[in-house]
Amino acid sequence: xxxxxxxxxxxxxxxxxxxxxxxxxxxxxxxxxxxxxxxxxxxxxxxxxxxxxxxxxxxxxxxxxxxxxxxxxxxxxxxxxxxxxxxxxxxxxxxxxxxxxxxxxxxxxxxxxxxxxxxxxxxxxxxxxxxxxxxxxxxxxxxxxxxxxxxxxxxxxxxxxxxxxxxxxxxxxxxxxxxxxxxxxxxxxxxxxxxxxxxxxxxxxxxxxxxxxxxxxxxxxxxxxxxxxxxxxxxxxxxxxxxxxxxxxxxxxxxxxxxxxxxxxxxxxxxxxxxxxxxxxxxxxxxxxxxxxxxxxxxxxxxxxxxxxxxxxxxxxxxxxxxxxxxxxxxxxxxxxxxxxxxxx
Amino acid sequence: xxxxxxxxxxxxxxxxxxxxxxxxxxxxxxxxxxxxxxxxxxxxxxxxxxxxxxxxxxxxxxxxxxxxxxxxxxxxxxxxxxxxxxxxxxxxxxxxxxxxxxxxxxxxxxxxxxxxxxxxxxxxxxxxxxxxxxxxxxxxxxxxxxxx
Numbered sequence: 001x002x003x004x005x006x007x008x009x010x011x012x013x014x015x016x017x018x019x020x021x022x023x024x025x026x027x028x029x030x031x032x033x034x035x036x037x038x039x040x041x042x043x044x045x046x047x048x049x050x051x052x053x054x055x056x057x058x059x060x061x062x063x064x065x066x067x068x069x070x071x072x073x074x075x076x077x078x079x080x081x082x083x084x085x086x087x088x089x090x091x092x093x094x095x096x097x098x099x100x101x102x103x104x105x106x107x108x109x110x111x112x113x114x115x116x117x118x119x120x121x122x123x124x125x126x127x128x129x130x131x132x133x134x135x136x137x138x139x140x141x142x143x144x145x146x147x148x149x150x151x152x153x154x155x156x157x158x159x160x161x162x163x164x165x166x167x168x169x170x171x172x173x174x175x176x177x178x179x180x181x182x183x184x185x186x187x188x189x190x191x192x193x194x195x196x197x198x199x200x201x202x203x204x205x206x207x208x209x210x211x212x213x214x215x216x217x218x219x220x221x222x223x224x225x226x227x228x229x230x231x232x233x234x235x236x237x238x239x240x241x242x243x244x245x246x247x248x249x250x251x252x253x254x255x256x257x258x259x260x261x262x263x264x265x266x267x268x269x270x271x272x273x274x275x276x277x278x279x280x281x282x283x284x285x286x287x288x289x290x291x292x293x294x295x296x297x298x299x300x301x302x303x304x305x306x307x308x309x310x311x312x313x314x315x316x317x318x319x320x321x322x323x324x325x326x327x328x329x330x331x332x333x334x335x336x337x338x339x340x341x342x343x344x345x
Numbered sequence: 346x347x348x349x350x351x352x353x354x355x356x357x358x359x360x361x362x363x364x365x366x367x368x369x370x371x372x373x374x375x376x377x378x379x380x381x382x383x384x385x386x387x388x389x390x391x392x393x394x395x396x397x398x399x400x401x402x403x404x405x406x407x408x409x410x411x412x413x414x415x416x417x418x419x420x421x422x423x424x425x426x427x428x429x430x431x432x433x434x435x436x437x438x439x440x441x442x443x444x445x446x447x448x449x450x451x452x453x454x455x456x457x458x459x460x461x462x463x464x465x466x467x468x469x470x471x472x473x474x475x476x477x478x479x480x481x482x483x484x485x486x487x488x489x490x491x492x493x
Contacts, residue, residue, distance in 0.1 A: 236423050236467055236484070294463055297486040299380045305461070326431065329424065342456070344426050345463035345486075 041077070042067045043090060044132070044154045047103070047185045049081050056096075057188020059199045060103035062155055063113045064120065064129055064183070066090065099191055100199040107205060118181065129155055129183065139168040139193075147193050153186040158200075161186070169193045179204060238293050239329035242286040246330060249279050250320060268322045269333060287318050287332050294345050309334050309343060373398040373415075373480035375468045378446075381488045386455045387429075392487055393437065394420060394447040396468045400478055414443035415478060419471045422449070427462035427489035429454050453491045462489045 043066040051058040076089055083101065087094050092103040105113065121128045132155030139149035147169050153161055159180035162173040171193045182204065191199075201208045214222075233240045250270060254262060262268045272283050291310055295303050309316050313334075321331035321344070334343045375396035384390040398415035425432040428451025437446040454462065464487045472479040 236482070237465070239424070294465070294486055297465060297484045298463075298488065299376060302380045302486075302488045327424070327426075331424075331426065340458065342458065342460040343463075344460055345424070345465075 044185050046077065046081065046086055048154065048187070050083060050086060051187040053081065054083075054101065057100040057151070057191060057199070058103070058185070059100055059188075059203055060092065060185045061105060061110065061203055062183045062185050063117055064155075065113070065116065067155070095202050097195060097199055097202065099195055100188055102199055102203050104203050104205075114182065117183075121181070132156065132183075135160060135164055137164050137168045148190050149193065149196070150189050151186050151191065151196065153184050155183050155185065158182040158184055165193070165196065171197075173197060173200075176206075179206070237329065238286075238289045239331075242289070243323065243329045246279070246282060246286060246320075247323070249282075250275075250322060250330075253279070262322055265325045267324060269319045270322070272318045272320065283320055284313070284318075286330065287313065287320075287334075290332055290345065305336070306343065309336065312337065372400060373418075373468065373470070373483050375445075375483055376485050377487045381461075381490055383490045383492070384427075384453045385492050386453055389450065389452050390489075391448050391450045392489070394434075394449060394466060394468070394485065394487070396420060396445040396447065396483075397443055398470060398480060399443060400480075415470055415480070416443075417471045417478075418445045419469055420445075420447045421467050421469070422464065423467055423484075424463075424465040425451065427454060427464050427487075427491065428452055432464060449487070453489070456491050456493055458493060460491050462491060463487070464489060 043060075043062055047058060047060055047062075077085055083094060086092070087103055090103070091109060092105055095102040095104050104110075134152060134154040135156045136152040137149060139147050141147055149168060157180060158175055161184055162175055165171060165173050184200075184203075197208060200206075230240070251259065251262070253270060253275060254268065258268050258270075272280055272287075275283055288310075291306060291313075295306050295310070298306070315337040316334040317337075319333040319335075321327075321333055323329060323331075332345055335341070336343070373396070375394065378393035378395055382390065382392045396418045398418050400413050400415050402411050402413055403409065404411050420434055422432045422434060430451055432449050432451045435448050435450070437448040439445050449464070449466075454460075466485050466487070468483040468485060470476075470479045
């Protein structure tokens with residue numbers, strides 16, 4: 001072999017070795033950061049990275065076993081975390097509300113995992129979820145009383161989450177005891193308490209019972225306001241007092257058809273001639289007092305027709321108008337015996 | 346001891362200091378612009394209510410009387426009989442001499458024969474009942490004649 005040919009062959013071999021090394025290197029699966037550090041990939045850390053990437057909130061149920069054991073196919077996660085990949089690797093289904101992405105385990109997996117978690121928590125209490133106490137909730141009320149809150153939680157039990165939720169919002173979130181130990185990852189920037197509850201219920205596949213209540217102080221204050229308004233109304237019109245006094249008796253005088261009409265909100269009138277003597281006397285007093293009150297509030301030249309009617313009240317076919325949904329008091333209708341015109345007040 | 350005496354004197358004088366600002370009541374006036382309003386069954390119609398409240402107050406020392414306009418005038422319908430709907434009340438305007446003009450609007454009830462309905466209103470100052478500038482409420486009634 002000529003020296004030139006030998007040199008060419010040697011350089012060819014070196015070149016091929018170089019290419020082979022490069023190809024071998026590129027054929028290796030990418031090393032995950034955690035495997036470089038010798039640490040398992042923690043699910044909560046992955047969720048945190050995902051949460052940073054999305055503008056929506058993120059909620060998931062976590063298991064300590066998943067925190068410790070690196071997923072067998074961790075390489076699939078890659079550097080550029082994608083929601084679908086994480087869901088596939090950790091066997092979660094993706095559910096969404098308007099503002100929150102929920103990574104939810106399948107129902108049977110959740111049942112098994114929760115049981116394992118309970119057993120392990122008893123066996124390894126010294127290490128169980130140690131160091132996982134991140135729970136930050138901040139809420140602010142707007143002028144109308146609406147609440148917007150931000151949440152950050154990592155591996156905290158649901159019971160603790162609920163306690164903090166109540167402190168921040170005043171909403172008492174009761175969870176059945178079997179679910180108290182469920183560990184949550186939650187992160188979202190702005191949500192209403194209702195959205196938080198909805199997301200948790202979707203995560204747990206749980207029903208929601210809502211119980212709206214007022215405090216004793218609120219009830220007392222409202223009662224006081226209503227009584228004050230009632231007193232004002234009594235000062236504003238004699239009809240308030242008479243309506244309280246007469247209405248039950250008048251309703252007893254109605255026949256079935258009239259009562260049905262009254263209950264449907266229709267105008268119902270009862271002529272005084274139909275009333276029992278005792279009720280008749282009280283009804284006359286009501287009409288007389290209402291008439292006096294009205295006359296005193298009219299301009300002098302508008303008072304005349306009513307003053308004339310007052311003198312001959314018995315001949316005016318007085319009729320009582322029952323309240324309607326729009327008119328809360330009893331009313332009166334008088335008919336002028338001379339002209340036949342009606343007067344309604 | 347001196348400080349306590351001074352404090353007690355100040356407390357004793359407080360009612361007299363407050364008495365320098367006092368409204369002379371009642372001076373609220375008002376009523377319906379028209380004695381009687383005429384309309385027909387089912388027609389939309391309006392009428393006006395007027396209200397004026399000037400308070401006389403005594404200010405400073407030596408005391409001087411001052412006339413101030415009360416800008417808390419308000420109106421509420423107590424009973425609406427003429428309309429098929431609740432009567433809508435809107436502020437039509439306030440004149441230079443503090444006359445509030447309120448417009449009441451509704452649709453006349455359907456009648457088979459001429460009927461006079463009476464609507465009642467209260468003109469009041471929107472102030473707490475303990476406010477010395479609160480005048481007594483003023484009640485007015487409007488006669489509305491509705492023809493078939």
